[in-house]
Amino acid sequence: MSVYAGLPLRLVCYAAGAAALSIAGPSLWNAPTFIAAAASVATALCFAVADVLFSTHRFARRAFVTAAYNKAEVEALGARVAALEMLRPAASMTAAAPETHDVSLETANNLLQFAAHVSARCGRKVTPDFVADSAGDPIGDAQIELHLQPIVGIPDRRVQHYEVLSRLRSHTGTLMMPAEFLPAARATGRAADIDTRQLSSIVGLCHRIGDRHMETRLFCNLSGDSLQSDSFRAALTTFARQQKALSQRIVFEIDAATAVTLNTEVAADLRGIEAMGFAFSVDKASLGDLPRLQGIFRRPGFLKLDAAILEKADPGVLKALARGGTQVIATHVETEDQAASVRRAGVALGQGFLFGKPRPARMDDSARRRAA
Incomplete structure (x- = not known):
C-alpha cells in the first residue's frame, strides 16, 4: 500500500x-x-x-x-x-x-x-571481476569469505546452529555471490576446488570458536559436481578421518535434487563418512523424497523442509522422523505466522530472514590464510 x-x-x-x-x-x-x-x-x-x-x-x-x-x-x-x-x-x-x-x-x-x-x-x-580478468585465474585468485545464517530454536529464538554460505572476494575487493561465480566454476570444473577451500575455512572457523558453544554445528554445503568427482570424495574421506574431532561441529549439507540422483558408489562413500560420526543434512527436500533418502544415508541427521510444505505436512510423518533421529529444520521462515504454523506442526528448528540474514563470519589471521 x-x-x-x-x-x-x-x-x-x-x-x-x-x-x-x-x-x-x-x-x-x-x-x-x-x-x-x-x-x-x-x-x-x-x-x-x-x-x-x-x-x-x-x-x-x-x-x-x-x-x-x-x-x-x-x-x-x-x-x-x-x-x-x-x-x-x-x-x-x-x-x-x-x-x-x-x-x-x-x-x-x-x-x-x-x-x-x-x-x-x-x-x-x-x-564483473571474474569475467574481466580473463588473463589470470579469477576464481583461483579470489578469497573464500564465509557468511553465517543462524538456525534457531523456534520457541525461544536462541541460535542453535549456523549454515555456512560461501562468497568470493576478488583481488579488487568485490564480493561475488554464488549466482555470479558458480556457473563459471561448474563449467570450468572448479566447483570441487571451491568446496575444498570452504572446508579448510570452516576448520579455521571451528578453531577460532574453540570449546565455546560445543553444541553449535556449522552446516557446510557440498555441490553435486564435487560429489561426482572421485578425487574430491577421496579428499573428503581423508578430511573426515583427519578432522574426526570436529564430527560434532561440522554437518555436510546436500540438496535433495543431488541426493536422490547419487549412484551406489557415491552413496557408499557418504555412508563411510557417516560412520566416522559426521552428520548429513538434506536441503530443499520434500516428504516424497524420504524413501529415496533413506536408501542413501544411514539416517539424515537433519532434513530441511520449506515452511510452506510443513504447514501441510502429516504430523505422523514428522514424529516418525524425530523418532528415527532426524531433526527437521523449517526453511524460508519469513513471517511470524509461518513461525507459529511451523511450531504447531511440531518443528523446533527454523531458518529464514525472520530469524536472521547471512552475516560475515569473524575470522582470525590463521583462518584467513586457510581461506586463501
Missing part, C-alpha cells in the same frame, strides 16, 4: 481540528476570536506540513531501496550472461556459416546486449 494512502484523511482531520479549536479557542484560552483562529490554523498547518514531509521521506526511502535492489538484480543478470559469453567455445567466436547458425549463441548475445543496456541505464557497466 502507498505511504500516501491515509494522507488525505489525516489532512481532513487536521482541518476539522483547526475549525474546532477556532470555535472553542476564545473560551478555552480567554483570547480574541481572531487570535484563537490564527493559532488553530497555524497549529493544524504545522501538523499537515510535518505529515507530508514524513510521508515523502518514507516514500523516497522505499523508492531508493527498490532501485538499489533492482540495480543489484540487473548486475547479477549481467554477470551470469557475461560468464556465459566467456565460457562459450572458442570456435563459436569465429564467423559461423549460415548452415551452422547457433540459435543458443544468438540468444546469449541478445541477452548480453540487453543486460549491458539496462546496466548502463543503471550507471554501471557489466564488467
Whole structure:
C-alpha cells in the first residue's frame, strides 16, 4: 500500500481540528476570536506540513531501496550472461556459416546486449571481476569469505546452529555471490576446488570458536559436481578421518535434487563418512523424497523442509522422523505466522530472514590464510 494512502484523511482531520479549536479557542484560552483562529490554523498547518514531509521521506526511502535492489538484480543478470559469453567455445567466436547458425549463441548475445543496456541505464557497466580478468585465474585468485545464517530454536529464538554460505572476494575487493561465480566454476570444473577451500575455512572457523558453544554445528554445503568427482570424495574421506574431532561441529549439507540422483558408489562413500560420526543434512527436500533418502544415508541427521510444505505436512510423518533421529529444520521462515504454523506442526528448528540474514563470519589471521 502507498505511504500516501491515509494522507488525505489525516489532512481532513487536521482541518476539522483547526475549525474546532477556532470555535472553542476564545473560551478555552480567554483570547480574541481572531487570535484563537490564527493559532488553530497555524497549529493544524504545522501538523499537515510535518505529515507530508514524513510521508515523502518514507516514500523516497522505499523508492531508493527498490532501485538499489533492482540495480543489484540487473548486475547479477549481467554477470551470469557475461560468464556465459566467456565460457562459450572458442570456435563459436569465429564467423559461423549460415548452415551452422547457433540459435543458443544468438540468444546469449541478445541477452548480453540487453543486460549491458539496462546496466548502463543503471550507471554501471557489466564488467564483473571474474569475467574481466580473463588473463589470470579469477576464481583461483579470489578469497573464500564465509557468511553465517543462524538456525534457531523456534520457541525461544536462541541460535542453535549456523549454515555456512560461501562468497568470493576478488583481488579488487568485490564480493561475488554464488549466482555470479558458480556457473563459471561448474563449467570450468572448479566447483570441487571451491568446496575444498570452504572446508579448510570452516576448520579455521571451528578453531577460532574453540570449546565455546560445543553444541553449535556449522552446516557446510557440498555441490553435486564435487560429489561426482572421485578425487574430491577421496579428499573428503581423508578430511573426515583427519578432522574426526570436529564430527560434532561440522554437518555436510546436500540438496535433495543431488541426493536422490547419487549412484551406489557415491552413496557408499557418504555412508563411510557417516560412520566416522559426521552428520548429513538434506536441503530443499520434500516428504516424497524420504524413501529415496533413506536408501542413501544411514539416517539424515537433519532434513530441511520449506515452511510452506510443513504447514501441510502429516504430523505422523514428522514424529516418525524425530523418532528415527532426524531433526527437521523449517526453511524460508519469513513471517511470524509461518513461525507459529511451523511450531504447531511440531518443528523446533527454523531458518529464514525472520530469524536472521547471512552475516560475515569473524575470522582470525590463521583462518584467513586457510581461506586463501
